[in-house]
């Protein structure tokens with residue numbers, strides 16, 4: 001599924017340049033984006049692991065009745081960047097980022113449950129000489145964990161205004177807004193930090209001085225900590241990061257995830273399928289037969305409905321992923337997976353991008369900016385589109401629904417198998433790249449483990465609603481357009497019944513004599529479809545896909561999905577819906593496809609063909625926006641071209657092998 005431009009990035013440049021500009025700076029995972037969302041009312045992505053934001057984001061806010069620009073930055077541990085995302089933050093601070101105004105003031109966001117680790121950056125920020133406020137965030141969690149901070153003391157130690165806030169509950173937000181307004185009005189320059197190092201001969205003691213200062217300030221201002229909370233975190237970490245138990249826990253979490261997404265979704269999906277079937281049937285009753293009826297029933301309801309029935313599954317996927325991201329577990333899973341990933345040449349830091357690629361490869365490719373080494377990053381980017389993104393979900397669901405009607409557990413297992421195949425292919429290809437064009441050993445993982453947090457149901461629901469809306473918008477625009485083109489290609493030229501071949505006319509006459517009018521009508525529909533533009537194009541490309549077991553309708557469906565893979569579902573819905581089998585008064589889309597016949601008279605979607613289609617869609621690169629992002633992140637067309645070439649060959653060969661093996665095994 002392609003991502004739309006962030007509304008926060010759509011401010012006119014001229015407008016922003018004239019406005020006072022405030023940047024949110026802070027350690028990774030300190031809650032900068034959550035605060036940004038609170039202050040702007042936007043819904044930028046947040047998650048409980050370091051490195052969620054990898055690009056600056058800006059929006060206009062009102063402060064004391066006057067407009068200002070607020071910039072959210074990627075998290076940094078220091079102002080000496082070590083990865084591309086950190087470089088973005090530092091470039092904005094220096095005024096070196098194109099089209100972004102240099103900030104006039106800073107809000108340094110600090111995690112109050114992790115004060116000591118956040119303060120070294122505060123000291124560097126204060127040295128920039130910009131008007132600065134420190135926002136002490138996550139105070140709700142600090143309260144729950146029994147961490148108490150003496151705010152007056154801390155403010156004195158820092159020598160700047162300090163505001164305690166909670167981006168989660170909203171407490172302290174009005175005070176923060178007032179403090180920023182005053183900061184922009186008065187523009188006080190912070191007093192110089194008390195830890196600067198006079199030594200000019202070595203690079204290390206500056207850091208040491210900063211860390212000593214952070215330790216001292218923490219000791220002076222943290223009044224109370226809770227050993228019980230720390231003990232609980234340690235106990236959970238011992239389990240989740242254990243080389244064996246940790247792997248078992250990971251397998252369990254993932255299994256639960258897929259069963260939830262698959263099993264729960266089947267109920268609303270069945271209702272929606274029935275609703276669209278009813279709507280199609282109703283249209284046929286109220287509209288006179290003809291081109292318009294076919295346009296509405298087959299083109300619009302059939303095509304878009306064929307896509308929309310998968311909405312519940314998409315929603316559940318994003319909801320479950322949001323809860324998982326917010327829990328703090330993912331950083332632990334990265335540690336457990338690091339060893340395995342490094343064995344195939346992937347860095348441990350690729351884990352979170354790989355997991356988020358299960359939603360969409362585009363943000364995942366951008367998220368790989370957290371990987372410091374260029375070769376490590378390139379290997380990761382090259383294999384990310386192999387992981388199952390949400391646009392593949394409708395294709396998988398359609399195929400497993402056709403393959404195993406009425407057995408949700410088998411469906412769930414095959415569905416999970418597709419995800420596993422994508423992951424295995426990504427690991428295998430990473431290994432191949434490491435042995436060939438991107439030789440080298442990935443760096444070992446050093447990662448900060450965030451606190452475990454109770455996931456926010458509200459945030460997860462908001463993410464889900466956004467994604468659902470994006471899915472509906474996509475179905476109502478791009479997919480609808482593809483459906484209409486497909487419908488037009490399948491409708492015209494319309495061969496009159498009298499011009500159909502004589503053997504077809506004879507069969508039709510015989511069926512009518514037997515009183516089987518629906519079957520006669522279906523036969524005419526089939527013959528007309530075969531003589532349409534779609535039939536001609538399908539037959540032209542079909543020889544390419546014949547070894548994979550695809551008939552001409554599937555072949556044209558595959559071609560239609562090279563710009564956006566999910567388009568195949570709607571294309572098939574239109575094409576199979578139009579060659580109506582007449583088996584039922586109002587057959588659902590799945591029923592129509594199940595009843596469709598292939599050239600030999602057997603089911604068009606037999607087991608080898610369904611499996612081959614599944615394998616093809618697991619492995620093929622069919623997403624133009626992903627290619628564009630690969631180009632942007634790598635700076636050359638070589639990598640996206642290679643990505644397209646190797647994935648297409650891999651998909652074709654694997655689908656061909658699957659079809660041949662399944663046909664041999666089943667004697668098909």
Ligand SMILES: Nc1nc2c(ncn2[C@@H]2O[C@H](COP(=O)(O)OP(=O)(O)OP(=O)(O)O)[C@@H](O)[C@H]2O)c(=O)[nH]1
Pocket residue numbers: 026027028029030031032033034035045046047048049050051052053054073074075076137138139140141165166167168169325326453456459
């Ligand atoms: N309980 C609680 N959780 C918070 C608060 N602020 C942020 N969070 C959670 O902390 C996690 C990190 O929040 P983000 O806003 O993504 O942090 P960030 O600083 O933008 O992180 P990066 O983009 O990785 O640098 C998310 O799970 C948030 O829901 C808060 O005040 N209270």
Ligand SMILES: [Mg+2]
Pocket residue numbers: 032033034045046052053073074075
């Ligand atoms: Mg962020």
